[in-house]
Amino acid sequence: MTTSTQTQQTGGANSAAETVVAVRGLSKVFKDFWGRPKARAVDNVDFEVRKGEVFGLLGPNGSGKSTTVKMLLGLLNPTKGHIEVFGHSPRHVATKARIGYLPEESYLYRYLDSAETLEFFGNLFQLGSSERQKRAEQLIDMVGLSNARTRLVGEFSKGMQRRIGLAQALINDPDLVILDEPTAGLDPIGCREVKDLIVALAKRGKTVILSSHLLADVEDVCDRVVIYYGGKIQAYGTLQELLTNRDSMRITTPPLSRETTEKVLAIIRQDVNEDKIRIDNPTQNLESYFLGVVQRARQSAETSGATSGGKVAAYLAGEGEAPSPEAQTARLLERLTAPAATEESASAIPTQGTKPAESSVDVSRLDLLTKSPPVSPVQAASATTSPIVSSPAPSAEEVAKANDKLSSLLGGKK
């Protein structure tokens, strides 16, 4: 499938939304001193980013993601093609007041401390002194550097540098946030917080462009992604379109008795061959497990490093305006019940990459599964979440539960 075709197909759903970034026929060729082409970093790329979406640039190292980001920011000039950010050239100075940028490394002044760093960047946005200081305080608290306010950035660990880098990217309450590998160097708690922040920004109608090669980052927060390889877009679309495996189905329930399980299997075997059925215990991901362990440990120990960030800075969360429950519900519902993609717009990603490993039903294993094993509190919490069925829409109670969890993560509703 060609890139242009994808653009047309995926652009249909939200065509009414304001285009924040438009990229057409973008190419970048790096040349040597004598003007001879050395590397084609980006090759004839087209995509659009719309207001309020979290857009992922995904790809292996050297695939052209960062080069694209730097052209969007006016730090590199395109060899060919056209870029518009908020309807202007990337070099348009006034437009930059609406953009926040976190580079892939800590490119901050090592001789400034956290507060001075934010003060400096606040001045570049011509913020008044009171606003500057207020935002700096909230951001430092948000990224968990309250204990390191007067330490020089040069003395920070990599993770702490990412945190202050993130803070500077948000000092202007940007409409467009461009994050290049935002979770690189962060501990799992920091990663979670960054992802929560991205979601919070999107809830306020901010547009986020996330460049990453960490698939989990992108999968957790992005609405749409492009996948780069060799400077070209290999796939482009919503995660729902790209990831849904329409060839199989998963039913999750609380532990069932052996008899019940046998009955269910018998019914399924009427329609499906034995070798196509797989049954196992769902596992939570390592991130959730880790966060649970640290959450418990935090109650009994202290640390001198970066602490877990506070809640999202008030001005970023809408200056005290609590996100409306309707908006939260709508967003969650949208995520859980997004319309199934048509065959034509399905992903160009090979399906076997996302399929669970196939295995036939093993009777001894079935014995093991039908016994209720002892579980940890975190597992228990995870296990008691509502059963997820892939096809039908979730019940209102399920949505409310998930919505509460999301709200507590964002610090919006406690």
Added chain:
Amino acid sequence: MAEGKHKFGVFEDPAGGFRAVPVGFNWAAALIPWIWAVAKGHWGPALVLVVLDLILALVLFPIADLQSSVTVFRAVLAVGVGYYFGTHGNPWQADRLEARGFKFRGVIEALSAGSSVDLVRTGNATLVRHRALLSASAVTLVPKSLQPIAAIAALTWKAAFRFRLFWVLLFLLMVTVTVLPAVIKDDGTPRGFVQIMLTYTLSLMTVLLGFSTLWLACGTLARDIEECQMQVVATKPVARWQIWMGKWIGLSLLNLALLSIAGASVYFFLLYRASGLPAEQRAVLNNEIFVARGSLKEPMPDLKGDVDRIVAERMKLPEVAASVDRATLRMMTENQIKARHQVVMPGFLRQWKIDLGFLQDRLNKEQLFVRFKFFAAQTNEANLYRGVLKIGPSETPRVQKFDRTFAAETFHEIPLPMGMADEKGVLTAEFHNLSDTTMIFQLEDGYELLYRESGFGPNFVRGLTVIFCWLVLLAAVGLAAGSFLSFPVAALVSVAVLLVGLSGGTLQSVVEEGTVLGADHDTGKPINKSVDAVMVPIFRGLLVVVNVARDFSPVDSLSSGRSITWLSMGTAVVQIIGLAGGMFAVVGIYAFHRRELARTQAAS
């Protein structure tokens, strides 16, 4: 903010009632600092001010030679103190209230302090609980549009302090000021000591600050680009030219601070040393060095007109036209005509007539100095040559006659009694060569009349201003190189530009002689005409640029007590900063604007 309204921080008295403190700059504290401090009960700052003023008034001011300088210093100090008190006044007030147990309630917009309190008392107020508004760092006089430039300039300062560069440079400058007098050799006279001291310290300060400026200027931009901090800065709403100008202003202000501290140290050190000298030696210094003297010279003869006429006549002769080209003939003719004005053969005399013009009335009532220097065509062992100098209206008793031996290649200064000019305001002098060798009095500095124009203090400030202009130019050179080159290459190119600037003499002689590789001794013709055809115009162009900055010699002027006029200083500012600096700034900003800031890293 609504029209006419101001921000006030409101504090609640635990015993009842409210007090309001204005937010922002406190003009009363700035204009009458110690009176304000006493009135408001800030005894600490008031005490510091009083002690400082007492030291100036009771210790330094009574020293007669320091009076004008102390006055200037107090004026400068008043500006600094005023700004400090203006920014800190209201925060001090707020801190003091809190120390007395008042509780901060918040900041409110109101027409006056009283109405702000009323609003809070009646509960009709929306208070912003942001105490940091009443901190000194929140007070600024910088307009909003200049905020990004000021932030970048301040960043340059912060880097200089955090990397201890400021202190290292200051230490080196202080070593220059304090150690040099102990190690340099002079002619044993106070005048010689002061002249050498001024020359060496000011020159060394210029060189030290010049190289550090080039280094810093190349580094601050090139390294910001190489280390990628610029990628973050350039994505903020600040134009590239603003970044460039911010760096330029920051570096220039840094130089201004260092130059001011070092210059003030030199100045007070010299005056302090002079204050311990006997009265007559002090008088010599006050007349000849610690003064700003104007200079009057004979008008320069119209060499060009004479040369053009004679060359045209000679070229009409076929044998001349056949044997020598026009440029060579012109050079030879010019030297011959110049020699007529400069050379005094043994037994001959040279006369100078200097018109005092509109200064006649004033200068007839002042002591004047004659200053002259000559070269001997054939030097003797002692390098002393006899001559008679007669100054004043001839055939009158007022004429001054000096019959003695004079050293060649040395400036001689002779004080004259008042009223030496004739009734037309012309002061005539004659030098009769009684030695056995030819004497050469150059047109530029062979003979001149010096008179007091103003005091040493203002002249010293003007001299330092010209040096400051050079440093600003060097900052522009370094930044321009750093705008498109990597740090080491930029440093190399900047030093090369500096060397071209310093080799103005070589450029001058190439342009005057019209040849780069020189002329054949036998024929007098250039060795390689094609090289000269290309290089001489280039050198001529370079010389024009270099002379924009080199036309000023503040160190020479200060060490010889010559006046650097306000006009001359203004010209230096316009020429050096405006023209030369501006040219480098345009080149640098253009290169920086065009540069792909993420190129290095992206390419790697």
